[in-house]
Amino acid sequence: MQYLFIAQLLIMIVGPLVKMVLRILGFGFVTYFGFNLIIGQAQSYVFARMGEAGPIIQQILGLAKFDVVINIFFAAIATRFILAGIDKATDRKRNQVWRKPGGTSIDA
Known part of the structure; x- marks a missing residue:
């Protein structure tokens, strides 16, 4: 009988x-x-549009490493969303770095 009570307690908790x-x-x-x-x-949309450009433009974009720029850009967007999600999940706001002159800040 005692085991039944423990099993019910575990089911209620777990x-x-x-x-x-x-x-x-x-x-x-x-x-x-x-x-x-x-x-x-x-x-894929951006890369498809790059492929539709003329051959000269494609060569210029290749020399400029435009595909690397696009990958870095989307990685930055993903990182920003992840950091915002972490801040929201921990219910924490970033501290403001810049303060208006006057008050408690040092005037230059």
Whole structure:
């Protein structure tokens, strides 16, 4: 009889915890793959438009390493979204670096 009580107690405690973890993992999974899909579509669109340019323009873009620039740009966007998500998840705001002259700041 005592084992039944312990089993019911574990189900009452572990059940909601497992549901919460699965819900969080599901939301993260959908967000991650949705974000990757959007960034991938945007990159393929830009690269397709680069391919439609004339041969001279393609050579100039190749010399300028424009494909590397596009990859860096989309990586920066992804990093910014990740950092914003981490800040929102921890419920933390960034400290303001610049202060208006006067008040507590030192006037130059």
